[in-house]
Amino acid sequence: MAKTEAMSAIVGLGMSDLSREYTHTSWQLAVIAIHRAIKDAGLNKDDIDGLLINKSPVASLSSLPMDLQDYAGLKDLRLNNVVEAEGSSGVQMVQQATMAVQSGLASTIVCVFADAPIQPGVSTQTAFGMPLPLMGKTGIEAPTALYGPVAAYGLGARRYMHKYGYTEDHLGAVAVSQRQWALKSPLAMMKKPLTMEDHHNSPYVVEPFHLFDCSFPVNGAVAVVVTAAERAKDMPTPPVYVHGMGQGHRGVTNRRGFEPEVNVGAKLAGERAYEMAGVTPADIDVAEFYDAFSYCTLLQLELYGFVPEGGAGEFVADGQIAPGGSFPTNTGGGQLSGYYLQGGTPLSEGVMQTRGNSGERQVKNDLVLSAAYGGRMQFHACMITSPHYTL
């Protein structure tokens, strides 16, 4: 295997307090996370010359605008951009920061995701409960009563389950495994053990999804500081070297001969990232996925190459992604049991695992895959990180 050197490094991580109640605006949460990340990196705000911003795709641009720079007191930036790639933006920000560092556009870049879907008068149950454009420009979602993202993903899940014969037991096994990880994470919002019986007895939100197949809105922010790989060894935190990255956007074709619900872009994203890092899926120790719904973890396990297509259900039912299993996955509890901060969830847990100081939930971490997706699971981005400068 040819040796590959790191492309960049993540040297700071900052998170706001996470809440299922409204406490701050989205930009306030962002400012808190930005300053915690800068402090974590042992830097001060005048060392920062780049800012990449990721808002929720359903939040207004004004909730997290480009003058976040001023709310955070950042001066003389050489890069400032709102990255809009829906849920994949959390990872795409690090990709763009890496390219900016390598090209010399900027040297020390803060990437921040923040969201406050829970507002005064907006409950956790209705924060995302509106018609979303899924079927082109027809607007047919509203009269057919297809409201919210849960059903949009449910359509994909049902087709995927049909293809491979997966049942609610396979979905439940994801939820149960991730809850076991969450119980080991001080950051996780879900604190009670979850059994398969609890999963099956929980009400359907939109069938085939029981309550515990679904993530839940959280207000909070995640920020990271990205800089040149060569600088990381002199920084106070354990280095998180970026060795590979990829994107995959296959396009959704709603007609016979195409199965966009199953053939999502994760495979394309993974192929490029593995090639860049000079590794294979078998070399990866742990994966952190965007897992807004339980089946998304099954599908990503397959398309990122950790199990054969159609093999994730049995793998997960066998406990292989849970603590003690052969392939630790979503080790912070993921979005199902940890916290739903869109791409910020795999980003933050991937950084913590790569640092190697994640306490009770720390696993072998020579190579960590962090992956995020957006839209109706149609926009994918991933990165491979390691504590090692050279692979």
Next chain:
Amino acid sequence: MFDIENSQGWPMPVLDDLNRPLFEGMKEGKVMVQKCDDCGTWLAPSAFICEACGSENVPWVEASGKGELYTYVVYHRAYAPEFESMVPYNVALIELEEGPRVLANVVGIANEDLQIGMALKPVFQEVAAGLPLLRFEPA
């Protein structure tokens, strides 16, 4: 009189040139999709160009209405008051025999009896005054 622009009591999108033919078709009991005039590819609405060949000649045409269930979900709660009397209700993607997939509710069958691949035919149900919504039922 069918008056989709002013139908009351049912959530509707803003109608424009890209989606109006879909809803106008319902008035006449037609399932409308699009078909490329240049390469013949059937397209799910709303297509502005043909995704197969890039042609801008993608007129609306009537489909036979025959199709099969591609995938579905079942709602167990209503996210808008208009839907409360329907709960539990399904929303499905139906693959028309010409190829395009359309989003619609499947009626005339219990949700637990829905089977991916089952044959379906169109039915137009007046969900609100002046709005005969395209739905499907077992063929």
